[in-house]
Amino acid sequence: PCSASTPETWAKFSHDNIYRAERERLASINLRALIDNILHDTAEDLRMQCDIVNKAFAKRCEEMEDAKHKLEHHLNKTLKEIGDQENNIAALKQAIKDKEAPMKVAQQRL
Numbered sequence: 001p002c003s004a005s006t007p008e009t010w011a012k013f014s015h016d017n018i019y020r021a022e023r024e025r026l027a028s029i030n031l032r033a034l035i036d037n038i039l040h041d042t043a044e045d046l047r048m049q050c051d052i053v054n055k056a057f058a059k060r061c062e063e064m065e066d067a068k069h070k071l072e073h074h075l076n077k078t079l080k081e082i083g084d085q086e087n088n089i090a091a092l093k094q095a096i097k098d099k100e101a102p103m104k105v106a107q108q109r110l
Contacts, residue, residue, distance in 0.1 A: 005013075
């Protein structure tokens with residue numbers, strides 16, 4: 001009856017199924033190729049970004065080392081100046097102490 005299949009309808013239905021299946025298979029192949037390209041591009045972008053970050057990090061480390069050396073040099077210079085000033089203060093104290101005896105003599109004579 002009306003739901004019965006004839007060889008012609010069966011052949012047309014099978015042909016349509018095969019056609020749709022082939023179309024879906026080709027779409028799947030294209031989609032997989034597109035996904036592979038996107039993954040490849042993403043991986044390449046990540047590698048490039050990694051290289052950029054590594055270079056920036058290395059540059060920043062170099063700048064930090066340079067700043068550290070400059071600060072260490074400045075610290076050594078400051079410590080030397082402090083030592084020189086302490087020696088100068090000690091010499092002035094000694095000079096004042098050395099002048100006390102002549103000052104006492106002068107005060108006594110006055």
